[in-house]
Amino acid sequence: xxxxxxxxxxxxxxxxxxxxxxxxxxxxxxxxxxxxxxxxxxxxxxxxxxxxxxxxxxxxxxxxxxxxxxxxxxxxxxxxxxxxxxxxxxxxxxxxxxxxxxxxxxxxxxxxxxxxxxxxxxxxxxxxxxxxxxxxxxxxxxxxxxxxxxxx
Amino acid sequence: xxxxxxxxxxxxxxxxxxxxxxxxxxxxxxxxxxxxxxxxxxxxxxxxxxxxxxxxxxxxxxxxxxxxxxxxxxxxxxxxxxxxxxxxxxxxxxxxxxxxxxxxxxxxxxxxxxxxxxxxxxxxxxxxxxxxxxxxxxxxxxxxxxxxxxxxxxxxxxxxxxxxxxxxxxxxxxxxxxxxxxxxxxxxxxxxxxxxxxxxxxxxxxxxxxxxxxxxxxxxxxxxxxxxxxxxxxxxxxxxxxxxxxxxxxxxxxxxxxxxxxxxxxxxxxxxxxxxxxxxxxxxxxxxxxxxxxxxxxxxxxxxxxxxxxxxxxxxxxxxxxxxxxxxxxxxxxxxxxxxxxxxxxxxxxxxxxxxxxx
Numbered sequence: 001x002x003x004x005x006x007x008x009x010x011x012x013x014x015x016x017x018x019x020x021x022x023x024x025x026x027x028x029x030x031x032x033x034x035x036x037x038x039x040x041x042x043x044x045x046x047x048x049x050x051x052x053x054x055x056x057x058x059x060x061x062x063x064x065x066x067x068x069x070x071x072x073x074x075x076x077x078x079x080x081x082x083x084x085x086x087x088x089x090x091x092x093x094x095x096x097x098x099x100x101x102x103x104x105x106x107x108x109x110x111x112x113x114x115x116x117x118x119x120x121x122x123x124x125x126x127x128x129x130x131x132x133x134x135x136x137x138x139x140x141x142x143x144x145x146x147x148x149x150x151x152x
Numbered sequence: 153x154x155x156x157x158x159x160x161x162x163x164x165x166x167x168x169x170x171x172x173x174x175x176x177x178x179x180x181x182x183x184x185x186x187x188x189x190x191x192x193x194x195x196x197x198x199x200x201x202x203x204x205x206x207x208x209x210x211x212x213x214x215x216x217x218x219x220x221x222x223x224x225x226x227x228x229x230x231x232x233x234x235x236x237x238x239x240x241x242x243x244x245x246x247x248x249x250x251x252x253x254x255x256x257x258x259x260x261x262x263x264x265x266x267x268x269x270x271x272x273x274x275x276x277x278x279x280x281x282x283x284x285x286x287x288x289x290x291x292x293x294x295x296x297x298x299x300x301x302x303x304x305x306x307x308x309x310x311x312x313x314x315x316x317x318x319x320x321x322x323x324x325x326x327x328x329x330x331x332x333x334x335x336x337x338x339x340x341x342x343x344x345x346x347x348x349x350x351x352x353x354x355x356x357x358x359x360x361x362x363x364x365x366x367x368x369x370x371x372x373x374x375x376x377x378x379x380x381x382x383x384x385x386x387x388x389x390x391x392x393x394x395x396x397x398x399x400x401x402x403x404x405x406x407x408x409x410x411x412x413x414x415x416x417x418x419x420x421x422x423x424x425x426x427x428x429x430x431x432x433x434x435x436x437x438x439x440x441x442x443x444x445x446x447x448x449x450x451x452x453x454x455x456x457x458x459x460x461x462x463x464x465x466x467x468x469x470x471x472x473x474x475x476x477x478x479x480x481x482x483x484x485x486x487x488x489x490x491x492x493x494x495x496x497x498x499x500x501x502x503x504x505x506x507x508x509x510x511x
Contacts, residue, residue: 026399033232037207041229 043071050150056138059084059147064100064107067149073097074134074149075107079118086134086149087120093127107131177364177386182371187257189397191360194254196398197247198353200405201285204240205342212292214338216331219294220419227416238409246405248286248435251279252500259493263366264473265480271359276471278352281345286433288341294334299420300430302337303329308443311456312464330422369483376483431507438500439463441507466496 048070059065059078066073066089073089077100087107089097096111106123107116114125121130135152138145161167179188211230213222226233255275258264264272291302306323310316325332367381375381384390432440439459446455469476477489 026402033235034203034207036231037233037236038210039231041231 050148053086053147053149056143056145056147062102062105064102066097066099069134069149075100075131076136076147076149077107077118080105084136084138084147085118086136087116088132088134090132091127092122092129092131093125098131174387178383179365179386179390180367180371181382181384182367184261184368184371187261188365189394190250190254190257192394193397193401194247194250195353195357196401197243197250197405198349200239200243201247202346204236204243207236208240209342214292214335216294216334216420219292219334220416223293223416234413235409238413239405241414242408242412243405244286244289245434246401246408248282250401251282252435255279256493256497258366259473260490261366261368262477262480262485263368265366265369265477265485266474268359268363268366269474271356271363272474273471274352274356274359276473278349278356280467281349281352283435285341285345285349286435288337288345290433291334291337292341293416294420295417296420296424296427297417297430299329299422300426301432302333304430305432305436306333308456308460311454311460313457313461328422369480369485373483434504434508437507438503441503441510444510 051067051069051074053059053065053067053076059076061078061082062080064075064077066075068074069088075087075089075098077085077087079085087098089099091098091109091111091114093109093112093114096109098107098109098114098116100106101108104115105118107118107120108114109116109125109127112126114127115123116127116131117123119130120133122128133152134149137148137150139148140146158167162171179185208226211222211226211233213219223237227237228234230236258272258275287302287305291298306320306329309319309323312319321327323333323336324330325336367375371381431437442463443456443459446459448455450458473489474480477486479486
């Protein structure tokens with residue numbers, strides 16, 4: 001066949017390049033929508049700024065409760081002296097949910113045995129940063145106040 | 153780069169056999185050659201279905217409470233979600249259309265004759281599986297139309313003698329079409345049918361590669377008379393032709409998906425009244441219309457039962473076609489079978505159009 005002869009070589013190279021270009025552009029034009037598709041769309045749920053945890057009377061001293069704060073958990077602690085403290089319950093190490101340990105009055109992450117004190121600071125274990133602090137306000141009739149947790 | 157990778161693999165796996173096979177394989181060229189590409193287009197569309205189907209799985213939720221909303225989410229919130237869903241829905245329809253074209257072209261060219269009986273049988277089984285994909289996939293968006301079409305579709309299986317009620321319950325996952333049916337159809341659609349397809353399609357393609365392309369009896373006669381039938385190298389000539397057809401299919405698919413987006417309709421509600429003009433997908437329309445026309449009782453038999461038995465018999469005959477047309481391999485294909493094939497095509501086309509107009 002003459003197509004292998006030297007004079008036709010540039011023509012062949014040209015056609016091969018054209019074909020390759022066609023395949024490449026097809027590949028990209030298919031891959032682009034697929035790539036965009038697999039990226040999850042932004043969450044439709046609005047970011048939460050505050051949440052009512054319940055009545056003051058529902059929480060005993062020296063106890064903790066994990067509550068829903070937007071899409072993430074929050075930890076509400078009532079200390080032995082009756083004070084309220086709230087934190088993000090997401091451990092700063094690997095996102096486990098932390099809990100209140102009444103025997104040592106500390107916040108504990110069971111996944112890798114991390115301990116935080118009641119100001120959210122790391123006491124021991126692998127967590128690299130303190131827990132995010134939330135603000136607690138009491139609202140309403142004395143003795144029957146709502147416990148309101150909000151982002152500081 | 154490619155050569156280096158190939159050399160690396162070749163050194164370890166000895167690909168010389170494969171290389172020789174690809175280099176030596178040829179495809180006959182004659183005036184009916186264009187039909188060879190129909191199977192290739194069908195295969196391409198299967199690939200499109202697998203790819204878009206996997207993508208839809210990333211967001212789809214198979215429960216009565218969430219299915220409709222998740223599809224709504226895909227088409228309205230996810231980037232290019234509308235495209236993926238439309239391509240999946242349109243490609244499903246084109247795939248079944250092309251499977252029928254492929255079936256009838258191999259039928260009329262008598263490609264099923266000895267020694268390719270098993271290729272035909274695996275192909276017919278694949279067609280049935282594709283219809284099962286269509287039927288099960290139709291319900292998944294959980295909209296009103298699909299809900300009632302599934303009620304009617306699964307219900308007509310009840311006309312099968314003796315085991316009818318069992319089949320209906322088995323398909324529905326209960327006495328009625330409910331969320332249990334949806335979950336069941338989902339499992340069938342994304343796991344059971346794909347598994348069966350993998351095996352059947354693997355066998356189908358293996359047979360074709362082992363035996364090469366069939367030439368129609370008329371060409372074979374010329375070949376036997378000493379004429380040399382021109383051959384085209386499989387690689388790259390035939391493969392590039394194949395790819396060219398795939399581009400045509402892709403263009404049609406893209407145009408349909410852009411200009412005729414698939415509707416989502418309203419969410420299924422078991423207690424809503426049935427919308428008027430309820431009908432199945434076009435590929436079940438001929439059957440649907442036939443069942444509507446059969447009187448309720450024919451010679452002491454229930455009309456519905458007669459219809460379902462008739463279709464089952466037709467499917468059975470289609471499956472064993474190579475064994476009915478026994479002289480096709482000697483170059484004497486049965487004229488009666490050709491006539492039956494033409495009648496079948498006319499029946500399918502006329503009744504599908506009739507079904508559309510009647511609804």
